[in-house]
Amino acid sequence: MLFLLRLRTWEFRQQRVIVRVPRPTRPEKARRVGFKSKQGFVIYRVRVRRGCRKKQVPKGATYGKPKNHGVNQLKHKRNLQAIAETRIGKRVAKALRVLGSYWVGQDSTFKFYEVICIDPHHKAIRRDPKVNWICDPVHKHRECRGLTSAGKKHRGLRGRGHGFAKTIGGSKSASWKRRNTLQLHRKR
Template sequence: MPSIQDKTWIKLWKENTPEIRDRVVEWRKDNAITRIDRPSRLQRARRLGYKAKQGIVVVRMRVGTGGMRKQRPVAGRRPKHLGVTRIKADDDMRTVAVRRVLERYPNMKLLGSYFVYKDGMHYWFEVILADPMHPRIAQDKELRQRIPQITA
């Protein structure tokens, strides 16, 4: 069940309000992987395990759309057997975003990720990471349960 804050964010996104458009203009100028101070959707991030403490990092990831076309064969054959149409991606955009962030931050463990915005060219996701070796994270009982690799 979406919270009031989630419903508000979805409404802002669907109506394409000026507040969110101004934010996205800035996001397009940023790098694809941008570390941010705090999550855009705070309640959603808290449900995934975010806490405002040392050792937890929030990253906004931009993923480009497209790239789903397969090269058309040179030799002739009937259109049904060209193998160009009905090509589906094995991974959705969110999985691609998480994988790219984890490649950039190899020492961090994934707490969760969520959708932020989408336009005609890009998707934006926010990914929450925790450093299992950080003392503040290793002492936190709740985070130890979320990430089984953490040992006190």
């Protein structure tokens, strides 16, 4: 299995950043996300660079105080899977809606995801009562608003029940400690 994954990632690296694929690489995972092998469903594979995001600084001018001069080690608020979905959503915005995505491979530099898109104007989709909710205009650009599964994860909406909001940041004790620790920075 490891050899197969290594071979796949090598193959994915040779291709373009966004590639349309004829069938899912992981059919069982695709079906759990909501894929059906019928007309109107489209799958794209997308490559996302791992690690931190760089701040865009024209000519290296960051301006402001030294505290805000960082360029390289800035941690992105969204996870890489949500970023992959957004990039696909911008690419196919006119015709398709993003349903969800799943991981298919990674190496030291990139992560690869397959994103499931749906054509809301296709008759097969409009007639299917289990999927036709996505045809409603309110579901346009749901990936940009954090409404997919990956988007809800980075928004901290995965859990349920009383007190779940207090676990964001690792655990209840970690979030309590962060909220109750007074930090007096040298420059303030």
